[in-house]
Amino acid sequence: MIIHREYPVQAGDYITAGEASADIKRNLKQLGVSGKVLKCVSVASYEVELNLVIHSLGGVLMLDVDSDRVVLESKDIGPGIPDIDLAMREGYSTANEEARNQGFGAGMGLPNMKRNADTFSIASSPAGTCITMGFNLKEQ
Amino acid sequence: MDINTRYHSVRLDKGRCKGCTNCLLHCPTEAIRVRNGRAHIIDNKCIDCGECIRICDYHAKVAVTDSLETIHGFKYAVALPAPSLYGQFRNLKDPAYVIWALRQIGFDDVFEVARGADIVTRAIHEKLRDPMLPRPLISSACPAVVRLIQVRFPDLIPHIVDVRQPMEVAAHLARIEFCKKKGCEPDDVGVFFITPCPAKMTAVRSPIGQQKSDVDGAISMLEIYGKLRSLVSRKQADEESRPSATAWGVGWAQSSGEATAVCPENSLAVDGIHNCIRVLEEIENNKLNDLVFFEGNACTGGCVGGPLTFENNFVAKNTIRKLSDELREKNSVHPVNSVPANLMSRIPLYNDAPIAENPALSLDDDMEVAMQKMERMNKIAASLPGYDCGSCGSPTCRSFAEDIVQGYCGEMDCIHKLREQLKIMAQQMVDLAQTRRE
Numbered sequence: 103m104i105i106h107r108e109y110p111v112q113a114g115d116y117i118t119a120g121e122a123s124a125d126i127k128r129n130l131k132q133l134g135v136s137g138k139v140l141k142c143v144s145v146a147s148y149e150v151e152l153n154l155v156i157h158s159l160g161g162v163l164m165l166d167v168d169s170d171r172v173v174l175e176s177k178d179i180g181p182g183i184p185d186i187d188l189a190m191r192e193g194y195s196t197a198n199e200e201a202r203n204q205g206f207g208a209g210m211g212l213p214n215m216k217r218n219a220d221t222f223s224i225a226s227s228p229a230g231t232c233i234t235m236g237f238n239l240k241e242q
Numbered sequence: 243m244d245i246n247t248r249y250h251s252v253r254l255d256k257g258r259c260k261g262c263t264n265c266l267l268h269c270p271t272e273a274i275r276v277r278n279g280r281a282h283i284i285d286n287k288c289i290d291c292g293e294c295i296r297i298c299d300y301h302a303k304v305a306v307t308d309s310l311e312t313i314h315g316f317k318y319a320v321a322l323p324a325p326s327l328y329g330q331f332r333n334l335k336d337p338a339y340v341i342w343a344l345r346q347i348g349f350d351d352v353f354e355v356a357r358g359a360d361i362v363t364r365a366i367h368e369k370l371r372d373p374m375l376p377r378p379l380i381s382s383a384c385p386a387v388v389r390l391i392q393v394r395f396p397d398l399i400p401h402i403v404d405v406r407q408p409m410e411v412a413a414h415l416a417r418i419e420f421c422k423k424k425g426c427e428p429d430d431v432g433v434f435f436i437t438p439c440p441a442k443m444t445a446v447r448s449p450i451g452q453q454k455s456d457v458d459g460a461i462s463m464l465e466i467y468g469k470l471r472s473l474v475s476r477k478q479a480d481e482e483s484r485p486s487a488t489a490w491g492v493g494w495a496q497s498s499g500e501a502t503a504v505c506p507e508n509s510l511a512v513d514g515i516h517n518c519i520r521v522l523e524e525i526e527n528n529k530l531n532d533l534v535f536f537e538g539n540a541c542t543g544g545c546v547g548g549p550l551t552f553e554n555n556f557v558a559k560n561t562i563r564k565l566s567d568e569l570r571e572k573n574s575v576h577p578v579n580s581v582p583a584n585l586m587s588r589i590p591l592y593n594d595a596p597i598a599e600n601p602a603l604s605l606d607d608d609m610e611v612a613m614q615k616m617e618r619m620n621k622i623a624a625s626l627p628g629y630d631c632g633s634c635g636s637p638t639c640r641s642f643a644e645d646i647v648q649g650y651c652g653e654m655d656c657i658h659k660l661r662e663q664l665k666i667m668a669q670q671m672v673d674l675a676q677t678r679r680e
Binding site: 103104105120123124127129131132133134136137138140141144145148149167169214239 | 394396397398399400523526527528529599601603604605606607609610612613614616617644
């Protein structure tokens with residue numbers, strides 16, 4: 103069985119920012135996902151959701167859970183990441199003034215996601231960015 | 243001890259319960275249901291924070307504590323006053339008056355928990371120097387917050403500092419010192435915590451992070467307040483009543499007292515259980531990883547706001563602040579420098595049992611079954627009005643859907659659904675009546 107959830111995320115909407123990842127966390131807790139994995143998914147889902155709010159033109163966050171894995175997928179409609187290698191570097195950020203004023207934009211979003219996920223893939227073009235992260239529920 | 247059958251100090255007085263929704267809507271772990279016109283507390287979800295005791299207008303929620311009589315079950319009795327007890331006596335200038343008063347009501351000796359707090363201050367201060375520990379480290383002092391983490395934030399358990407509560411450190415040392423003084427056996431001595439809250443009472447009976455509590459019982463501040471009040475107002479003290487805790491130890495009675503004692507440079511103190519939840523969510527998202535120490539207190543104002551205190555919590559907080567200031571003027575040596583190093587190695591300061599996750603939120607032990615339940619739950623939740631009115635006896639529409647899936651109630655327990663159903667049925671009856679006439 104697979105649990106599937108979709109959360110549309112609006113660009114620049116700081117009022118609802120964080121609600122998708124909060125719901126993801128609640129779902130996982132109800133499914134009995136344990137501490138360590140929960141923490142990793144919490145951090146990664148919050149980062150990826152905030153990335154959609156801060157950097158994208160809007161998109162959707164998707165959650166898929168089966169008994170072996172949690173998969174988070176983020177798809178947006180642009181503007182794309184020109185240099186992924188640069189964006190993967192710790193401390194590099196393109197966040198604008200507004201986001202930085204809210205305490206975001208420390209430039210650790212992508213590397214932080216990669217560190218917390220067991221599998222991480224990213225593809226980007228001006229038409230949009232797609233990030234997929236996998237988290238193993240069972241010890242490998 | 244099994245988490246599902248563990249001891250609870252917070253109980254329901256069935257005769258007083260009106261079956262209203264006050265406690266239901268206020269419980270931070272959604273541990274209360276109203277069924278058949280009476281509230282019920284779900285054992286494995288309740289964290290004994292005492293919010294329901296505070297909110298209930300009918301005093302139907304009570305805290306079970308040990309009575310003062312129980313101290314006679316021991317040859318000797320030592321009182322462990324929580325520092326918040328000092329806040330109960332307006333404009334108290336000297337803790338000695340309280341210590342003296344406690345000895346007048348039947349205790350053979352008194353050991354200030356604020357002294358335990360001094361020792362714990364030094365122990366946590368040392369822990370904070372370990373760069374391998376997660377940030378922020380979370381205080382272990384408020385048992386309601388620790389149990390909240392076990393239920394709602396299991397992923398934050400590794401953040402909880404593994405130093406024992408001041409009450410436990412004080413109890414251990416109190417027994418050693420008393421036996422030395424009197425030349426008696428440890429079993430002859432009963433050590434009793436004077437508690438501001440049910441959470442500590444529960445922590446004595448079913449300790450967290452510790453195999454067994456060193457405390458023999460907990461007596462409610464409210465029970466002895468009346469007796470102490472007139473004695474304290476006499477402002478009497480003798481040689482044996484001399485207090486020795488520092489201003490910092492006494493400061494633990496109020497919110498931010500601990501945080502400023504262990505890490506004034508970079509700590510955050512939050513009081514009120516619902517506020518704690520909001521900040522723990524931020525910690526869960528890694529948003530506060532630049533913070534070194536987090537102190538959370540379930541009660542507003544810290545321990546001075548406990549459900550078993552008498553004085554208004556803001557007034558009590560002010561009393562503690564003034565008392566701390568005065569103590570600091572007399573002795574400005576911080577406990578990190580005044581607590582002897584050899585004492586630190588002589589007594590047990592750290593947890594000897596793991597803090598377990600409490601899976602009370604999970605829908606089923608079997609994840610496949612949990613998934614099926616979750617999908618059914620979502621379908622039901624989508625059909626509910628979303629008012630979160632509590633009329634069905636569950637705190638929110640979502641928890642109602644969960645209760646249906648778990649088999650505790652039926653969809654027609656929702657009065658809004660019932661009304662809709664009645665409307666349909668009424669229409670059907672009208673239709674039926676009309677068909678017959680034709």
